[in-house]
Amino acid sequence: MASAVSAQAQANPVSVPTLQRGIVKMVLSGCAVIVRGQPRGGPPPERQINLSNVRAGALARRAAQGQTETKDTPDEPWAFQAREFLRKKIIGKEVCFTVEIKTPQGREYGMVYLGKDTSGENIAESLVAEGLATVRREGLRGNNPEQARLCDLEDQAKASKKGIWSEGGGAHTIRDLKYSIENPRNFVDSHHQKPVNAIIEHVRDGSVVRALLLPDYYLVTVMLSGVKCPTFKREADGTESPEPFAAEAKFFTESRLLQRDVQIILESCPNQIILGTILHPNGNITELLLKEGFARCVDWSMAVYTQGAEKLRAAERSAKERKVRIWKDYVAPTANLDQKDRQFVAKVMQVVNADAIVVKLNSGEYKTIHLSSIRPPRNEGEKNKDKDKRFRPLYDIPYMFEAREFLRKKLIGKKVNVTVDYIRAATTATETGTIPAFPERTCATVTIGGINIAEALVSKGLATVIRYRQDDDQRSSHYDELLAAEARAIKNGKGLHSKKEVPIHRVADISGDTQKAKQFLPFLQRAGRSEAVVEYVFSGSRLKLYMPKETCLITFLLAGIECPRSSRNIPGGMQVAEPFSEEAMLFTKELVLQREVEVEVESMDKAGNFIGWLHIEGVNLSVALVESALSKVHFTAERSSYYKTLLSAEEAARQRKEKLWANYEEKPTEEVAQLSEEKERVANYRPVYVTEITDTLHFYTQDVETGAQLENLMETMRAEIAAQPPVEGSFTPRRGDYCIAKFADGEWYRARVEKVESAAKVHVFYIDYGNREVVSSTRLAALPPAFSTRTLPAQATEYTFAFIQVPQDEDARADVVDCVVRDIQNTQCLLNVEYGGASCPHVTLQFTDSKDDVGLGLVKEGLVMVEVRKEKHLQKMVTEYLNGQESAKSARLNIWRYGDFRADDADEFGYSR
Ligand SMILES: *[C@@H]1O[C@H](CO)[C@@H](O)[C@H](O)[C@H]1NC(C)=O
Ligand SMILES: *[C@@H]1O[C@H](CO)[C@@H](O)[C@H](O)[C@H]1NC(C)=O
Ligand SMILES: CC(=O)N[C@H]1CO[C@H](CO)[C@@H](O)[C@@H]1O
Numbered sequence: 014m015a016s017a018v019s020a021q022a023q024a025n026p027v028s029v030p031t032l033q034r035g036i037v038k039m040v041l042s043g044c045a046v047i048v049r050g051q052p053r054g055g056p057p058p059e060r061q062i063n064l065s066n067v068r069a070g071a072l073a074r075r076a077a078q079g080q081t082e083t084k085d086t087p088d089e090p091w092a093f094q095a096r097e098f099l100r101k102k103i104i105g106k107e108v109c110f111t112v113e114i115k116t117p118q119g120r121e122y123g124m125v126y127l128g129k130d131t132s133g134e135n136i137a138e139s140l141v142a143e144g145l146a147t148v149r150r151e152g153l154r155g156n157n158p159e160q161a162r163l164c165d166l167e168d169q170a171k172a173s174k175k176g177i178w179s180e181g182g183g184a185h186t187i188r189d190l191k192y193s194i195e196n197p198r199n200f201v202d203s204h205h206q207k208p209v210n211a212i213i214e215h216v217r218d219g220s221v222v223r224a225l226l227l228p229d230y231y232l233v234t235v236m237l238s239g240v241k242c243p244t245f246k247r248e249a250d251g252t253e254s255p256e257p258f259a260a261e262a263k264f265f266t267e268s269r270l271l272q273r274d275v276q277i278i279l280e281s282c283p284n285q286i287i288l289g290t291i292l293h294p295n296g297n298i299t300e301l302l303l304k305e306g307f308a309r310c311v312d313w314s315m316a317v318y319t320q321g322a323e324k325l326r327a328a329e330r331s332a333k334e335r336k337v338r339i340w341k342d343y344v345a346p347t348a349n350l351d352q353k354d355r356q357f358v359a360k361v362m363q364v365v366n367a368d369a370i371v372v373k374l375n376s377g378e379y380k381t382i383h384l385s386s387i388r389p390p391r392n393e394g395e396k397n398k399d400k401d402k403r404f405r406p407l408y409d410i411p412y413m414f415e416a417r418e419f420l421r422k423k424l425i426g427k428k429v430n431v432t433v434d435y436i437r438a439a440t441t442a443t444e445t446g447t448i449p450a451f452p453e454r455t456c457a458t459v460t461i462g463g464i465n466i467a468e469a470l471v472s473k474g475l476a477t478v479i480r481y482r483q484d485d486d487q488r489s490s491h492y493d494e495l496l497a498a499e500a501r502a503i504k505n506g507k508g509l510h511s512k513k514e515v516p517i518h519r520v521a522d523i524s525g526d527t528q529k530a531k532q533f534l535p536f537l538q539r540a541g542r543s544e545a546v547v548e549y550v551f552s553g554s555r556l557k558l559y560m561p562k563e564t565c566l567i568t569f570l571l572a573g574i575e576c577p578r579s580s581r582n583i584p585g586g587m588q589v590a591e592p593f594s595e596e597a598m599l600f601t602k603e604l605v606l607q608r609e610v611e612v613e614v615e616s617m618d619k620a621g622n623f624i625g626w627l628h629i630e631g632v633n634l635s636v637a638l639v640e641s642a643l644s645k646v647h648f649t650a651e652r653s654s655y656y657k658t659l660l661s662a663e664e665a666a667r668q669r670k671e672k673l674w675a676n677y678e679e680k681p682t683e684e685v686a687q688l689s690e691e692k693e694r695v696a697n698y699r700p701v702y703v704t705e706i707t708d709t710l711h712f713y714t715q716d717v718e719t720g721a722q723l724e725n726l727m728e729t730m731r732a733e734i735a736a737q738p739p740v741e742g743s744f745t746p747r748r749g750d751y752c753i754a755k756f757a758d759g760e761w762y763r764a765r766v767e768k769v770e771s772a773a774k775v776h777v778f779y780i781d782y783g784n785r786e787v788v789s790s791t792r793l794a795a796l797p798p799a800f801s802t803r804t805l806p807a808q809a810t811e812y813t814f815a816f817i818q819v820p821q822d823e824d825a826r827a828d829v830v831d832c833v834v835r836d837i838q839n840t841q842c843l844l845n846v847e848y849g850g851a852s853c854p855h856v857t858l859q860f861t862d863s864k865d866d867v868g869l870g871l872v873k874e875g876l877v878m879v880e881v882r883k884e885k886h887l888q889k890m891v892t893e894y895l896n897g898q899e900s901a902k903s904a905r906l907n908i909w910r911y912g913d914f915r916a917d918d919a920d921e922f923g924y925s926r
């Protein structure tokens with residue numbers, strides 16, 4: 014190693030000693046030092062220099078580990094004093110030195126002076142003068158004035174009985190050095206976190222040192238609390254391989270602490286390892302190591318760091334941000350988020366389980382935020398599962414409900430500060446299915462009024478803290494506070510950490526249970542206003558409520574209003590959403606979801622849904638929806654005490670022409686009068702023959718007037734076919750084609766192809782009768798041109814009933830259809846078109862004999878509700894129908910059998926999520 018400290022000439026042996034400079038890294042003994050150069054892009058070279066011509070005592074040495082025959086060697090008398098004398102004088106100082114002799118083994122002997130040149134203190138001379146070293150007189154050359162001077166100094170020390178030359182042999186200068194501690198945990202505890210004076214004797218790596226504790230000379234290994242530097246890994250073959258930056262980190266600590274006087278706070282002792290913090294007047298090495306990117310924070314030992322974990326995290330964060338050293342390739346978990354997406358204020362709309370919230374952003378968007386680094390209560394094993402009961406996590410997982418309630422009460426409807434900590438990537442389910450698939454999650458620290466809500470939850474024992482791999486950065490920015498909160502919760506036996514029986518929530522789920530609901534109804538009706546928490550919003554007017562007093566769940570429909578219906582699955586496809594149904598749902602969600610409300614139950618429908626009024630902070634939700642033009646007043650509101658309020662709210666919304674009323678045209682009164690004069694209801698009943706009634710309560714009729722023509726056509730057509738039977742399979746059906754089809758009665762009829770699934774499955778519509786069928790193409794043939802629709806138009810015409818609402822509920826609809834089939838299918842009736850419609854005209858039908866109105870009959874039977882038309886000329890009919898409805902209601906017939914309720918809510922029967 015030719016590259017010496019501040020290399021000038023190197024000679025061996027050295028005839029004319031040249032002066033070299035360096036910094037004292039370590040004092041090995043009273044007569045040997047290690048000198049180093051200045052670091053240049055890495056730890057500098059170093060050299061051991063033994064002082065020429067003097068000798069100081071040897072320090073204590075420990076027996077080689079694992080060798081029983083060798084013993085610990087104690088200090089020689091005055092050896093430690095000599096080392097200390099030298100250490101205090103020159104450690105870390107700049108010195109200059111000459112190398113006088115270099116042995117073949119490479120050992121170097123020389124003179125060392127404090128400072129930049131030989132005018133500085135000659136330390137060999139100082140040692141000799143203090144009686145801390147003896148002079149080697151054997152090899153002295155008389156003509157050397159320096160050597161002569163050493164001899165003089167020794168003589169003087171002897172004469173004044175200094176040090177080695179004092180009486181008594183110096184036994185008191187031998188340390189009682191202790192290499193091990195019987196019970197290190199007790200030892201640490203006995204110091205009560207009070208700083209202990211110490212000398213750092215060795216630096217193993219940047220964060221592990223050997224320290225000599227004073228005044229009792231315990232030699233102990235101390236790991237810095239809270240951090241870890243890269244280390245030197247010992248390989249199988251005994252060599253050490255440094256992790257990146259291990260040498261640099263070690264040098265960083267060494268150059269600041271080795272052989273310095275320090276104080277150490279002994280903080281903890283897990284598994285025989287002492288964790289501590291080293292205090293030095295120039296600063297605190299733990300923080301410095303982090304700040305310079307020489308160390309990373311360590312969760313398990315961070316917990317014991319007494320000087321404030323947040324400072325350490327901040328130091329580490331700063332190093333990460335600057336990408337220094339071990340963080341050179343660091344990428345922050347939120348690196349690709351804009352600042353505004355990283356931290357923002359938002360309003361809490363919903364608490365999801367016990368570890369996530371839905372917030373409304375300034376943009377109006379909703380976003381789900383998971384609380385960083387916490388885990389909600391989980392179901393431990395099967396012990397709480399009752400096989401007969403549906404498992405509902407919110408109530409059945411111990412402490413889940415408490416956790417959710419804590420968050421709900423603290424956060425719902427409030428503004429919170431959100432700081433995104435990390436985005437957890439979506440996980441995909443493995444093929445074995447053991448890992449569930451999660452979508453991407455935004456994890457954040459959420460605070461309200463300066464309180465970290467996750468920390469509050471953890472400290473109440475209502476959530477636990479997730480443990481991470483050391484280098485996992487995907488965690489809360491306040492992770493240590495979470496850990497500390499958890500430690501407190503465990504200590505105080507809070508929540509999940511309690512030894513007490515877990516609280517049990519027996520919740521009766523009445524929603525969708527008609528039997529139970531029926532029993533419960535009188536109870537709720539009598540109760541007047543009852544407290545409830547809105548657990549779910551299905552639509553603007555349909556909610557799921559938790560009744561805390563009654564500990565039950567019910568489905569609740571808002572009374573008095575007609576709220577636009579959302580899209581949903583119905584038999585035969587998707588029913589499209591009505592305009593503003595989504596807005597109405599959002600409105601209701603925003604106002605009441607997970608809020609505490611009061612409800613007045615008035616009645617229930619046949620599916621066991623309760624119907625009534627809902628109040629929140631003085632607002633009546635039905636009224637509020639109408640005010641906002643998101644619902645219309647329903648006539649059933651008439652009897653309620655809120656009717657006037659509802660009507661004036663509706664009138665105001667109508668005036669504003671908002672939302673539901675956007676296309677509302679108010680007719681000037683004269684015009685209305687004019688219209689009513691001009692346009693009288695025309696009652697022009699003509700005879701028809703009802704051939705088909707559909708499941709949706711539409712029907713097909715033939716005109717009796719043209720009945721003879723149709724009969725004629727059929728007869729001639731069938732005769733022609735009989736004379737020239739079609740060749741089976743010669744017809745290839747295509748959608749829209751007219752054809753003839755052989756019906757179940759073995760006769761041929763005119764038809765149209767509606768759909769071709771396959772040759773075996775062709776959907777046809779019988780154009781003269783209105784019925785449909787799926788047949789094999791072998792039962793189809795080309796329509797002879799002479800019998801086309803040009804000869805005679807299709808005879809079946811589609812209509813539906815005027816003034817009545819077709820029930821959306823399948824059962825209710827089936828009841829009506831049954832009744833209509835019984836009454837009028839294949840009979841002759843009288844038909845009058847009342848008004849147009851999207852798919853077909855709306856008509857009234859009369860029985861031929863009695864002239865009774867068929868639709869009105871259905872209304873009176875309580876099988877359908879009235880569709881109120883606003884046209885002036887129809888008002889007489891409408892009134893007649895409404896009167897019919899009133900009588901059905903008072904007789905509690907069919908759909909009215911549970912009292913007055915909104916029939917259009919009946920479409921939600923049995924529908925639950
Ligand atoms: C040089 O100093 C070291 C450290 O004190 C010591 O172990 C060694 O014996 C010395 N060498 C000689 C030749 O005195
Ligand atoms: C959000 O944080 C800012 C400062 O960081 C504070 O001034 C404000 O009060 C906080 N808002 C809430 C709702 O906690
Ligand atoms: C307890 C202690 O001494 N803490 C110090 C650690 O070092 C920083 C500077 O690096 C000081 O600000 C702290 O006071």
Ligand SMILES: CC(=O)N[C@H]1CO[C@H](CO)[C@@H](O)[C@@H]1O
Pocket residue numbers: 628631632633634636637640
């Ligand atoms: C009795 C009652 O609570 N009425 C309220 C219904 O809701 C409206 C607001 O939408 C309030 O103004 C009423 O006071």
